[in-house]
Amino acid sequence: MGEKGIFAGLPWWVKWIAVPVLVLMVFGSLIMTALGFVIALLFKALLLVALVGGLIFVVRKFTSSSSSKGDW
Template sequence: MGEIFGGLPWWVKWIAVPVIALVVFGGLIASVVGLIIGLLFKVLVFVALVGGLIYVVRKFTSSSSSRSDW
């Protein structure tokens, strides 16, 4: 790889090649990032809903058992 970029200016390696890669693979990169963010959001919503359900169930079961103690 070093021989390919050996005689080229620095801006070709660090500016032109990444820009070309983004133009060519930009849609694919955006799709993958969108998919990952979507999955993380769904996992976060799932964890929040399960945590809320556990909280509500424990709240009601503890309050109903304390009522029977009266």
């Protein structure tokens, strides 16, 4: 059964307003939990990249200033 069969003969606002509102009411907390998880994961990934970049910068700065051997 296709989408046209389910919503055939119903007003447009049922398809575009009532159904999304019902979906948000039923699955709202699940959607917010998933969104929060994804945002937290992206934030932690960016934090990891920044920390690794900072560590590499600090290590290269100290190794180049403390040793006269040059690049390794």
